[in-house]
Amino acid sequence: MNVVAPHRTSDVLPFAKAPAAPGFGVYVHWPFCAAKCPYCDFNSHVRRTPIDQPRYVAAFTRELREAARRSPGELVTSIFFGGGTPSLMEPATVGGILDAVAAHWKIAPDVEVTLEANPSSVEASRFRGYRAAGVNRVSLGVQALNDADLRRLGRLHDVETALKAITLARETFPRLSFDLIYARPNQTVAEWEAELSRAIDLAADHLSLYQLTIEMGTPFFELRKAGKLIVPDGELSAELYEMTQALTASRGLPAYEISNHAVPGAESRHNLTYWRYGYYAGVGPGAHGRLKGDSGYRHAIANEPLPETWLKMVESWDSGALTDEELSLEEQADELLLMGLRLSEGIDLSRWRKLAGRDIDRASEADLATHGMIERLGPDRIRATPAGMLVLDAVVADLA
Template identity: 45%
Template structure:
């Protein structure tokens, strides 16, 4: 059995590329939603799901469905229901399977979360991004704090399983300001938080401003201070980190869909620009759909590329280190690679970066701060 594949989880990711407003930090495949005829794109997504069934007839029922974007909360209830029904008709869904909708606060207030639940959604990931009006303006969001809090209340009235997403380590953000803001968020009582440090990507509006010297990203040491504060406050609120950027009150609130990525399971990617990883006859394939909606509608068949063993091993190492459960290194051995040098593992353990338990290693809280660097060290020691 390969060290990747649907036995580590099998998900469906649906990318809805339209947004009411494109945020200046966003590096995803997104487009302005104004005056768009969305029916042909929804139909193409349904056909894409059906076409995947013919290739994956031996795959088990889906573990999860994740509707992301872009802004999938712009979809009508009827479209959401059609996508979910098509997926479950084709593949089935595990008992208590997770179906997540990413939502913006203003869409929550314009919609009825109860209707989302009736359509099949059982988890909502709400993109608050901040509880500071000036920060929301800086981040290009189309909601304010008042509407954010109203949206949280509306979601919590329907969905026990929900997540709040925030962005911190913004330029000039004081540690005291983040402490106050995160404390407010924790007081809302959500069972899951996704807390991301702001990343300035070259292709984004922020990236262009940074290149002109108009925006100065936060220094690494200052980001590290905020990250450590985040861990302390979340631990005290009984929302420990179960992954580098994700916190949950209990295992049942952890994102089952994201666990598929970290475990190197299989997932179908549908919608413009969506990526997937599929295992067929023990070969790992990378899939990518056409990026432009018009191109996707014209030809929904994705590009399929057999993933070289080296790339599969690198993904396995980088992703497998992210969750607190860590990575069983024998999975890399099954791809033909030697174990990392034991002296390196011992050194990392003695410096409080990892823990070891048999053939498995896991990052400590300090190690999660250095996740990418640790993965590079281990890869170098294994000639990856």
């Protein structure tokens, strides 16, 4: 495909520094999973019959063409295959979608192409196929490094399988990240510290570390409501978070976002596009996008989540969008604040002022600073402190 040759440079410079500009990303949602995890509220679906992957490639191609019509001339700096379980896709499916992206936009020479993979669906030949198709970064859903918790989380792999997947990924791709979930039921600080230390030993250049959240509509929500699932309280969760930040920083993987840690220069370029409030196309069932409208205003687009319905919509009129909303400048300012304060680099207040049409609330800022929740990084940049990150929604609400 057209993007393979340029990003071979990543083999030589795998830790190329992420650009300061947000860039333009393409998100591809593959909604199918082998099983639904009891904590998951993502748009994922289990199907017992084979998926017609060529038909889905054709639909992705049509939706990408429509997205490119609405955002011509963009330079794609990142492509992200999320899910669901994208590692259930055939390499030819991934390659076909990447070809469609390259057919409609210019591709940056150092484009980052990430694919999420579950250890249970990892095969050497499949990984080699993804690499040949153009994937240069893989994100593994490891989630835990002990078998008992993997079973509780409903994962289909064990630790041995996860370790083999990590080794194979490091041998195949220039860049690797993997996810862990912490603040799990009955987890102590000492247990998590030991597990995290082992994870850092295994890590390449990036780790995503998420506290377990109990989402409405999931089996875990019902178990907690029935008193059958006990998760760490707020005080213990804060202690776990603070230890996580300290240990990763001391080991060379500082947090650049609330839940994401990287060797400096190895941050997820695609996710930085979100957090730096850039534009991105979202294709596939349940995908979201932010594209520039004809009026210059940003549009928030959300796709139909049910795969079969999305497929028919795209085959009928080239789009699976359920909603396509023009955001006011005030709404854009709110989103910029919410996304940007997740980052350790914070936000550029001059950019926020252009959207909001006013300055940040100085009284609220002073109060939050007095309580150690935010800090200035210069005359026009502000960020949340580690303490502020723990209550970020409240910080954003006070500043907005």
